[in-house]
Amino acid sequence: MQQFMEILLGGLSQGAVYCVIAVGLSLVYGAARILNFAHGSLYTIGGYIAWTMTSGYLGLPIWAAMLVAIPILFVLGVGLERMIIRPMRARENWKINTIMVTLGLAFALDNLSQIVFGPSAKTVAPFVDGTIELFGVTISLYKFWMFWIALALVAVLEFFLSATRFGHAVRAVSQDIQGANQVGIEVNHVFAFTFGLSVVLTGLAGILLAPVFLVSPLGGWAPFLKAFVIVVFGGLGSTRGAFVAAFVLGLMESFIVFYLGAPWTMPIWLLMLLCVLMVRPKGLFGVWEN
Amino acid sequence: MFTDEEAHGLLPAAEARAKNRNWLRWQDMTFWLVIVALAIIGLVVNDSYVRHILILVLIWALVAASWDLVLGYAGIFNYAQLVFFAVGAYASAMFSLYAGVPALAALGLGTIVGAASGLLIAIPCLRLRGEYVALFTFAVHLALPSVIQQGRSIGLGGSAGLLGIPPINLFGNVLGPMNKLGWFFFALTVVSVCVYIIYFKLLRSKLGHAFVALRDADDFAQSLGVNERRYRLIAFVISAAFTALAGGMYAHYTSVLTPKILGTEFFLMVMVMLAIGGMGKYPGAVLGAFIVVTGNELLRAFDDYRLLILGITVVLAVLFLPNGVVSLRDRFSRTKVKA
Numbered sequence: 001m002q003q004f005m006e007i008l009l010g011g012l013s014q015g016a017v018y019c020v021i022a023v024g025l026s027l028v029y030g031a032a033r034i035l036n037f038a039h040g041s042l043y044t045i046g047g048y049i050a051w052t053m054t055s056g057y058l059g060l061p062i063w064a065a066m067l068v069a070i071p072i073l074f075v076l077g078v079g080l081e082r083m084i085i086r087p088m089r090a091r092e093n094w095k096i097n098t099i100m101v102t103l104g105l106a107f108a109l110d111n112l113s114q115i116v117f118g119p120s121a122k123t124v125a126p127f128v129d130g131t132i133e134l135f136g137v138t139i140s141l142y143k144f145w146m147f148w149i150a151l152a153l154v155a156v157l158e159f160f161l162s163a164t165r166f167g168h169a170v171r172a173v174s175q176d177i178q179g180a181n182q183v184g185i186e187v188n189h190v191f192a193f194t195f196g197l198s199v200v201l202t203g204l205a206g207i208l209l210a211p212v213f214l215v216s217p218l219g220g221w222a223p224f225l226k227a228f229v230i231v232v233f234g235g236l237g238s239t240r241g242a243f244v245a246a247f248v249l250g251l252m253e254s255f256i257v258f259y260l261g262a263p264w265t266m267p268i269w270l271l272m273l274l275c276v277l278m279v280r281p282k283g284l285f286g287v288w289e290n
Numbered sequence: 291m292f293t294d295e296e297a298h299g300l301l302p303a304a305e306a307r308a309k310n311r312n313w314l315r316w317q318d319m320t321f322w323l324v325i326v327a328l329a330i331i332g333l334v335v336n337d338s339y340v341r342h343i344l345i346l347v348l349i350w351a352l353v354a355a356s357w358d359l360v361l362g363y364a365g366i367f368n369y370a371q372l373v374f375f376a377v378g379a380y381a382s383a384m385f386s387l388y389a390g391v392p393a394l395a396a397l398g399l400g401t402i403v404g405a406a407s408g409l410l411i412a413i414p415c416l417r418l419r420g421e422y423v424a425l426f427t428f429a430v431h432l433a434l435p436s437v438i439q440q441g442r443s444i445g446l447g448g449s450a451g452l453l454g455i456p457p458i459n460l461f462g463n464v465l466g467p468m469n470k471l472g473w474f475f476f477a478l479t480v481v482s483v484c485v486y487i488i489y490f491k492l493l494r495s496k497l498g499h500a501f502v503a504l505r506d507a508d509d510f511a512q513s514l515g516v517n518e519r520r521y522r523l524i525a526f527v528i529s530a531a532f533t534a535l536a537g538g539m540y541a542h543y544t545s546v547l548t549p550k551i552l553g554t555e556f557f558l559m560v561m562v563m564l565a566i567g568g569m570g571k572y573p574g575a576v577l578g579a580f581i582v583v584t585g586n587e588l589l590r591a592f593d594d595y596r597l598l599i600l601g602i603t604v605v606l607a608v609l610f611l612p613n614g615v616v617s618l619r620d621r622f623s624r625t626k627v628k629a
Contacts, residue, residue: 035421037428084605093569096367097608099424100565104604107558111598218554225432232425263440266433274414277426281417 005137007254013143015250016150017205021223022230022242023154024201030174030237031194033095034085037102039202040224041109046073046203047215048113051122062127066207070200077199080105081192114217121219126211146208153204154243157197161239170194174237202227229269233276235286245284317572318490325482332474341470343587345543348477349536351579354563355485356532362570363493364525365505367424370411370431371533371560376552378404378534379541380438380446383455386542388445393458397538404534405527412526416519431557435549451548458542465542473543480539484532489572492528501525505570558600559586565607574613 025039049072052058053065060068084101088094126142134144161167172180173190181187206220213219230249234241252272253265260268276284332344357371382400385391391399411430415423442448458465458476465472492498500521503511512518541547550556559582567578589596 029421035424084609087609091612093365095420096361096365096569097612099367099369099421100561101605101608103561104558104565104601104608106601107554108598108601108605110554111595111601115594115598221432225429228425228429232422232429236421236425263436266436270429270433273426273429277414277418277422281419281422283422 002136003258005135006139007258008251009134009137009139010143011251011254012247013139013147014254015247016147016154017209018223018226018230018250019243019246020150020153020205020208021202021227022234022246023157023239024198024205025227026231026234026237026239026242027157027170027201028194028198029231030239031170032081032085032173032191033177034098034191034195035095035102035236036195036198037099038080038106038109039198039227040220040222041106041113042073042076042199042220043202043206043223044113044215044217044220045076045109046206047124047210047219048117048122049073049203050124050207050210051117051215054124056122062124062207062211066204069203069207073200073203074196077196078192080199081195085195086188086191110217110220117215117217119217121214121216122210123214124207124210142211146212149208150205153201157201157239166193225266226269229273232283233273235280235283238283238285241283241285314494321482321486321490325478329475329478332471332478338468338470341474343584345470345473345477347580347583348474348481349540349543350560350563350583351576352481352484352536352539353533353560354567354575354579355488356529356536357560357564358567358569358575359488359493359501359532360525360529361564362568362575363498363505364501364522365570366415366522366525367421368415368427368526368529369424370427371529372552372557373411373427373431373434374404374408374530374533375537375540375556376434376438376549377407377530378537379547379551380452380537381534382538383452383541383547384445386456387452387454393456393542394460397458397535397542400538400541401531401535404537405531407534408527408530409523411530412523415526416522431552435552438549438552447547449549451546451550452541453546455541455545455547457545477539477543480535484535485576488528488532493572497521497524502570555597558597558604559583562600562604562607565604566611568611568613571613 021039021043025036028034028036046069049069050062050065053060053068054062084105085098088097088101091097128141128145130141131138132141132144159167161171169180169185170190170193172183172185173187177187180190205223206215209223213223226249230245231242233249234243234245249269249272252268256262256265256268280286328344332341335341353371353375356374357368360366360368360371378400380400381403382393382396385396385399386393389396411427415426418426438446439449447453457469460472460476463469463472465476493501500511500516503514503516504518504521508518537551540551563578563582564575565578566581567576568574586596586600589599592599
């Protein structure tokens, strides 16, 4: 029983962080129809910002690093959308061009971080030490807080989408770009804003996971690939689908790791994904027509 | 294939068709002239490094051309192209290493295995649309290296790779790693025939028209009776077979095979070829292979920055050369007509 609880709690905290990465990826696809292959590299950039702010150069506490990182990441996201993604939209085959351009961006960012920060992994100290006893299971206090921060981020996003005017605009655009345009929503602003928001989310996830997984130039690909599977599993463009899928797959991962070993995670996830896609080609909650 | 006047109906149909036929014949001729010119260059330039680069250019040109077939012409977001390359390379290497099959026959068997892997990946993709295909195929690409690393026990060699892959023996001529001239002519023959088949036979036939029709007007083409599933399957299998052949050639040429062929460098390189050359526009992809492989060799001096430069090149090429270098030709000829 105790073992079961241990696996369960581990899976939940893992799922919560996956959720933050996956929701950002899904959000930007839903609103702007952009499949952002640089999502994982921007996650790494978040980690490097945290490292620079804390142990690297400035010696700030990690919560301060997160607060400073939010505007930096947002401006980065808006800038990228404005400079390299918006020009694609006018093209005939812009979908394939955006995939190309974001993949190119991902490789450029990875190699840039490798040149600037070196190939070795950087460590970031967690903001709390120690452990906590929950249902007879001992887990680290940092993971406990990580779970709640991740959940809070998703809750804030969900509140923003469902209760604010701008959030409504984002949802309107994701339902029907042309219709939203006709009723006077500034579609381009929504695109830029959601892209910025998704970069903030993935960057914050990068900061949250920095003490656990360390920060390295190619470290973003593994979480990205997982977010990728989660988003397809839940349905492209559906933030709720990503939420559910993140917890389902996070729990599954912790059981697989316990019973079979970590290398089996991806093959089994892909198998699950294949089964889901065979039955529901648009994922669990996917509604979007391409 | 049609010039502006034909598209606007300014030329009578028969005349337009005759003009088009002449244009196609002219393209055929220039293709073989370029191949002959390449053969002469390879023969005259007696430098094994130059020949080595030419061989690599040829192998990658075949990969780029087959990716162009599925991505540029058929419009399927397939990002598992290097998976087919790796399958072809590993299959061909393993047939000749473990089963003792002569290298040339192993190359053929590797091509068949590659085509089968194309079929295997295509079947789930038939049920998916647009970006989901991109996600699924790219996930397969990212998952494969760990499968190879786990597969030491079934002879995949793990991360150390397969060593000592036997060379191709062509009617008594052993194409060892030192025999660059022999390899160059072997690669030139195979690749030029394959590229000719892709661009001049397949894409000009009914098959090619079906691909383009499905890419540009999916629903309309289907309403005219073009079987989408069948043609997408065919596109996948053909492109996988040619890529696997290129992979097998790569394996026997370098005689060493590691999971590195699925790393970011190669993936990025083929992508840059398509981005720079231009997708769905002959001879974009092939030209891209020439530019990128030579450019990559010239950048060897700045090794740390090479991948960064390649990544930035993709971004800039997609931004400023939407249809690749071949669009420069169009732009140039159009301004000339106006003047």
